[in-house]
Amino acid sequence: MNLLNYFSDQLDQLKQQGNLRQFTSSHQHDRYISIHDHNMLNLASNDYLGLASNLHLREQFFDETPNAQRWMSSSSSRLLTGNFPEYEQLELTLSDAFHGRAALLFNSGYHMNIGILPALADSKTLILADKLIHASMIDGIRLSSAKYVRYRHNDLAHLSQLLCKYHEDEAFERIIVVTESIFSMDGDETDLAELVRIKKQFSKVMLYVDEAHAIGVRGERGLGCAEQYQVMDDIDLLVGTFGKALASIGGYLICHAIIRDYLINSMRPLIFSTAQPPICMAWTDFIFKNVLNLKEERQHLQQISQNLQQAVQAKGFDCPSTSHIVPVIIGESNKTVAKAQALQAAGFYIMPVRPPTVPQHSSRLRISLTAQITQTDLDQLTQLL
Numbered sequence: 001m002n003l004l005n006y007f008s009d010q011l012d013q014l015k016q017q018g019n020l021r022q023f024t025s026s027h028q029h030d031r032y033i034s035i036h037d038h039n040m041l042n043l044a045s046n047d048y049l050g051l052a053s054n055l056h057l058r059e060q061f062f063d064e065t066p067n068a069q070r071w072m073s074s075s076s077s078r079l080l081t082g083n084f085p086e087y088e089q090l091e092l093t094l095s096d097a098f099h100g101r102a103a104l105l106f107n108s109g110y111h112m113n114i115g116i117l118p119a120l121a122d123s124k125t126l127i128l129a130d131k132l133i134h135a136s137m138i139d140g141i142r143l144s145s146a147k148y149v150r151y152r153h154n155d156l157a158h159l160s161q162l163l164c165k166y167h168e169d170e171a172f173e174r175i176i177v178v179t180e181s182i183f184s185m186d187g188d189e190t191d192l193a194e195l196v197r198i199k200k201q202f203s204k205v206m207l208y209v210d211e212a213h214a215i216g217v218r219g220e221r222g223l224g225c226a227e228q229y230q231v232m233d234d235i236d237l238l239v240g241t242f243g244k245a246l247a248s249i250g251g252y253l254i255c256h257a258i259i260r261d262y263l264i265n266s267m268r269p270l271i272f273s274t275a276q277p278p279i280c281m282a283w284t285d286f287i288f289k290n291v292l293n294l295k296e297e298r299q300h301l302q303q304i305s306q307n308l309q310q311a312v313q314a315k316g317f318d319c320p321s322t323s324h325i326v327p328v329i330i331g332e333s334n335k336t337v338a339k340a341q342a343l344q345a346a347g348f349y350i351m352p353v354r355p356p357t358v359p360q361h362s363s364r365l366r367i368s369l370t371a372q373i374t375q376t377d378l379d380q381l382t383q384l385l
């Protein structure tokens with residue numbers, strides 16, 4: 001028997017269901033993306049501040065970075081010979097920005113989320129997680145030996161009930177509450193101030209908040225929802241990624257120095273993987289310092305996001321979003337795919353999102369705005385919705 005038959009049958013099934021995933025080759029410039037020579041406004045990008053496509057910034061960085069400092073590999077884990085000064089510099093920059101708390105870097109947001117939770121959560125730990133957290137955190141929870149209970153999406157009353165129920169249970173020495181600040185599919189957000197208020201009522205609780213979609217975008221200096229809602233010092237494990245608004249690659253954790261030391265001694269993706277190239281660290285440091293000053297870009301993004309949310313609602317769609325990620329929830333998958341294709345033909349690159357990524361009957365167009373999009377662009381788009 002041919003060993004490949006099983007896999008090719010599975011692929012055929014996915015194709016029949018309209019769920020086959022494939023890479024598409026694309027070219028990008030400024031706020032546009034072209035696929036098979038068809039040029040479209042890019043409304044599917046995570047480059048929320050438009051920095052990844054900014055040639056001027058790239059030139060400035062390379063002008064400031066002599067060739068001798070352009071290390072393209074660290075050749076080792078940070079615990080062996082890979083701990084270049086660029087790592088410590090970026091951690092220092094982060095630590096300064098986040099009120100002097102400790103900072104620790106990871107190769108990607110995925111490494112971060114599959115590494116921290118298994119390192120911290122043992123069988124005496126209970127994890128309470130929002131129903132809609134990112135796959136990387138779910139994988140992290142699965143790799144840990146903790147007991148795991150989900151609370152209804154963004155339902156902090158439900159979370160409180162679960163905390164009351166489990167807090168007195170002597171089987172658990174620690175409870176870690178895991179959530180995102182801005183959620184990637186609905187573009188809605190957790191009430192972080194309320195979350196912190198609840199946490200303070202329970203002595204065993206630590207908060208783990210992923211700001212992947214908020215870092216760079218929210219807060220006076222772009223330090224995320226934690227900055228915006230003034231709870232930066234109250235979130236025990238504040239994580240985020242550099243691959244979205246920060247136009248780079250990697251993940252970070254802001255925490256107590258003891259947690260940082262503990263993770264250096266226990267977190268497997270940190271210990272057993274070659275650290276990112278030092279040049280990436282230098283670039284992230286350069287971008288991060290720039291981002292602190294991009295207040296106008298953040299305000300523009302906020303403004304066009306609110307306008308789009310209102311326009312989508314005015315067209316009669318449900319719109320849970322309070323952010324720059326704006327879903328247009330259509331329901332049926334085939335309709336959603338057809339609508340996305342029509343919008344792409346009209347010059348707007350918008351992706352359809354279907355189950356299992358989102359719940360059944362909630363297929364949607366996922367519009368992701370960047371600071372480079374203009375109100376005129378959006379006016380043209382909303383006419384077509």
Ligand SMILES: *Cc1c(COP(=O)(O)O)cnc(C)c1O
Nearest residue numbers: 108109110134136210212241243
């Ligand atoms: C994108 C994302 C990640 C993964 O980060 P990478 O750096 O791309 O691996 C983790 N968490 C959330 C919430 C994300 O949206």
